[in-house]
Amino acid sequence: xxxxxLLPLLCCCSPQPAELTVANGAELDSFDPQLATSAGxxxxxxxxxxxxxxxxxxxxxxxxxxxxSFESSDSNRxxxxxxxxxxxxxxxxxxxLTDVRDSWRRLQRPSTAAPYSDWLNDAxxxxxxxxxxxxxxxxxxxxxxxxxxxxxxxxxxxLRQATPGVIPDNMIYSGPYKIVEHRIRDFTRLxxxxxxADFSTESFATIDFLSVDSQWTSLNLYLDSQVDFIPEVPxxxxxxxxxxxxxxxxxxxxFASYFVRLQQDDQQLLHNKNLRKxxxxxxxxxxxxxxxxxxxxxxxxxxxxxxxxxxSPKATSTDYEAARAALAVAVRDLGEQHIxxxxxxxSSEMNRTIAEFLQQQWQSVLGIKVSLNQLEAKSFFxxxxxxxxxxxxxxxxxxxxxxxTFLELFQSGHRNNRSSFSNIEYDSLxxxxxxxxxxxxxxxxxxxxxxxxxxxxxxxxxCFDSNIQLLRPSxxxxxxxxxxIIQWQHxxxx
Amino acid sequence: xxxxxRRICFALASVMLVHAxxxxxxxxxxxxxxxxxxxxxxxxxxxxxxxxxxxxxxxxQYLNSLQGVVTLDFGPSLQYQGTSVxxxxxxxxxxxFILGGGALLIAIIVGLSAGMFVASSSSRxxxxxxxxxxxxxxxxxxxxxxxxxxxxxxxxxGLVPVAGHRQLSSWLLPCCALGLPLxxxxxxxxxxxxxxxxxSNAYRSAVARGLSKRSLNINYILRPSLTPVLAFLGPATxxxxxxxxxxxxxxxLPGLGTxxxxxxxxxxxxxxxxxxxVYTATLASCTLIxxxxxxxxxxxxxxxx
Numbered sequence: 158x159x160x161x162x163l164l165p166l167l168c169c170c171s172p173q174p175a176e177l178t179v180a181n182g183a184e185l186d187s188f189d190p191q192l193a194t195s196a197g198x199x200x201x202x203x204x205x206x207x208x209x210x211x212x213x214x215x216x217x218x219x220x221x222x223x224x225x226s227f228e229s230s231d232s233n234r235x236x237x238x239x240x241x242x243x244x245x246x247x248x249x250x251x252x253x254l255t256d257v258r259d260s261w262r263r264l265q266r267p268s269t270a271a272p273y274s275d276w277l278n279d280a281x282x283x284x285x286x287x288x289x290x291x292x293x294x295x296x297x298x299x300x301x302x303x304x305x306x307x308x309x310x311x312x313x314x315x316l317r318q319a320t321p322g323v324i325p326d327n328m329i330y331s332g333p334y335k336i337v338e339h340r341i342r343d344f345t346r347l348x349x350x351x352x353x354a355d356f357s358t359e360s361f362a363t364i365d366f367l368s369v370d371s372q373w374t375s376l377n378l379y380l381d382s383q384v385d386f387i388p389e390v391p392x393x394x395x396x397x398x399x400x401x402x403x404x405x406x407x408x409x410x411x412f413a414s415y416f417v418r419l420q421q422d423d424q425q426l427l428h429n430k431n432l433r434k435x436x437x438x439x440x441x442x443x444x445x446x447x448x449x450x451x452x453x454x455x456x457x458x459x460x461x462x463x464x465x466x467x468x469s470p471k472a473t474s475t476d477y478e479a480a481r482a483a484l485a486v487a488v489r490d491l492g493e494q495h496i497x498x499x500x501x502x503x504s505s506e507m508n509r510t511i512a513e514f515l516q517q518q519w520q521s522v523l524g525i526k527v528s529l530n531q532l533e534a535k536s537f538f539x540x541x542x543x544x545x546x547x548x549x550x551x552x553x554x555x556x557x558x559x560x561x562t563f564l565e566l567f568q569s570g571h572r573n574n575r576s577s578f579s580n581i582e583y584d585s586l587x588x589x590x591x592x593x594x595x596x597x598x599x600x601x602x603x604x605x606x607x608x609x610x611x612x613x614x615x616x617x618x619x620c621f622d623s624n625i626q627l628l629r630p631s632x633x634x635x636x637x638x639x640x641x642i643i644q645w646q647h648x649x650x651x
Numbered sequence: 652x653x654x655x656x657r658r659i660c661f662a663l664a665s666v667m668l669v670h671a672x673x674x675x676x677x678x679x680x681x682x683x684x685x686x687x688x689x690x691x692x693x694x695x696x697x698x699x700x701x702x703x704x705x706x707x708x709x710x711x712q713y714l715n716s717l718q719g720v721v722t723l724d725f726g727p728s729l730q731y732q733g734t735s736v737x738x739x740x741x742x743x744x745x746x747x748f749i750l751g752g753g754a755l756l757i758a759i760i761v762g763l764s765a766g767m768f769v770a771s772s773s774s775r776x777x778x779x780x781x782x783x784x785x786x787x788x789x790x791x792x793x794x795x796x797x798x799x800x801x802x803x804x805x806x807x808x809g810l811v812p813v814a815g816h817r818q819l820s821s822w823l824l825p826c827c828a829l830g831l832p833l834x835x836x837x838x839x840x841x842x843x844x845x846x847x848x849x850x851s852n853a854y855r856s857a858v859a860r861g862l863s864k865r866s867l868n869i870n871y872i873l874r875p876s877l878t879p880v881l882a883f884l885g886p887a888t889x890x891x892x893x894x895x896x897x898x899x900x901x902x903x904l905p906g907l908g909t910x911x912x913x914x915x916x917x918x919x920x921x922x923x924x925x926x927x928x929v930y931t932a933t934l935a936s937c938t939l940i941x942x943x944x945x946x947x948x949x950x951x952x953x954x955x956x
Binding site: 174188189192194267274320323324340341342343367370371373377378380381535536537538540542575 | 683684
């Protein structure tokens, strides 16, 4: 019973609630911006670190943030960034070009083990004539876009010198807020950064990011008025919430895609393009999104239709007759009357629903027998990586707002390809897009590459994901946007 | 004393054995801590493996891990970067012990009282009502109990918070949700033994000697029923003190229970082994304490052991 004696102590030590409370999902994977990858980390780190560039949440345009200007030359092989003169850390000290240079060099170092170290690869980073100059050996048209992500945010010397992942005491930050307290798997308290260029006394002085594993518990906390903002609401609650809290709910499409990977090397059944075509055309995607609930949208393409100047090629979504005709050709070519395939997926309630739906569709429309192979995530990915499957569940969330983040997955030999798809023309179009200095023309080239992917039925697109947020109507200053950007310093309580 | 010493040695050996089994089972499972949808580059992967000594031979890794058990330094968590397993366990153990302690208290009070009531009551209707409630609770999983409690006491009556642990009253629902199903188990056990005691010759002769009702209940019904209750409570206490995944998730309590599943699923080897050792040590300690108490209440058991 000694433990019970701790009870008042534990409760007394809990601070008063902050001015704004956010249910931020599970505990962060890391507080080090160069190592963190989870959605919850991105949300919290966006409040405490400014980046060199930023995305306009409404127009999607690339803006400056810590940089006062940036430019590229030598066909996007060289990038130059000039820093704002008023850039400050939260202790009032100046944020300098040296901070940016050394942060990026730390990201490059193999010992940091940063997931996004590829973005700087073999780049030479130096300060030249009052600007940070980054020289790449190959064209990098997206480098300024990468700079909107926290992995490339400047970090202070104290963090650069610490063991990667370990956050030292007396940490300082560059964003509109700073972390003042963290209790493992409980909450992280942010306080307003008075040194920040956007500082306003009207902003929330403190924000609590609660670690809440279950989205349903987050919802209960919102209904119990303990939480003001849930950035990710369970999709299955959508209908009820729309009826009961129409003012609080925000639904936005998100830059994420669900699709099926097809193992298509020349030893496999699915090397046959007609079989791949039959499988793709036999799926009623409208029915699928209805079944999995929420606000997801059926898709016949890979790249989500959210980018202002990018138009994906037209693709046929469902056509049972064409599917059966393609199957007939495939059966003749393969010389197999009874085709059976397997479908590999990581275990979750929704993935199982998708798997069973695909099984039922392929069975009823095409007469193909499908065996389902469910594995927990950590066992699933090695199997998918070693391509020990025929068809397999896949999702991809764009790392940055450009079609390339999706299309690069299917380059020959890309480590995230995992399906043996290899097409010389596709690879050369992607390489051409990387070399192209004209932005509009570049997107056209990428659309042509996507057309090859779809014409070859290299994947089976299923649907685009969406995001549901719940924000107390008394809080203003946030416009739900498809980029998932939250400008914490602009939130106000009316 | 020799008996106790032997049991302590046995408990320590059990911890080591379970640790070794868990270590080799974890490492032989497909998938590693850094397998994910976003595949890391070969250089990043190599750097991570070096950082966490995963590039060393399995035997070396086991010896390092064993050293960690002895020195109680389990190393860094692979899942929560920059956080050590001690920090994680240190933050979670008090939460789980409070939750488990509260639940145990509720289970003992409710279970014992209901069991004694049934054994000593003469009202058939009341006994039937208590038995029915006990059976219903026994058949209800704790997450259903949690849902019912939340609907009534948090959303319906607004008496307690729906989740969290910032207020003292926040602990009431999770402790009840975890403790009531255990109370039902305890009730079934105690009523069975209490009824046997009630029918025994010792009880009848005590009644004939004209002993008071209180003395009869304590010495001739409760006392003989305690041995099986203590034998049951030993391992049950370890289970309840080391947390419950479902209850912790429903009530957003950062306890140990969540780690048992998450750490294994995330292949967070160090954390998974840390929680396994904590659980085994708690189980061994609780069983040992229960055995000592049984010997105290029922000296016959010492002769048998």
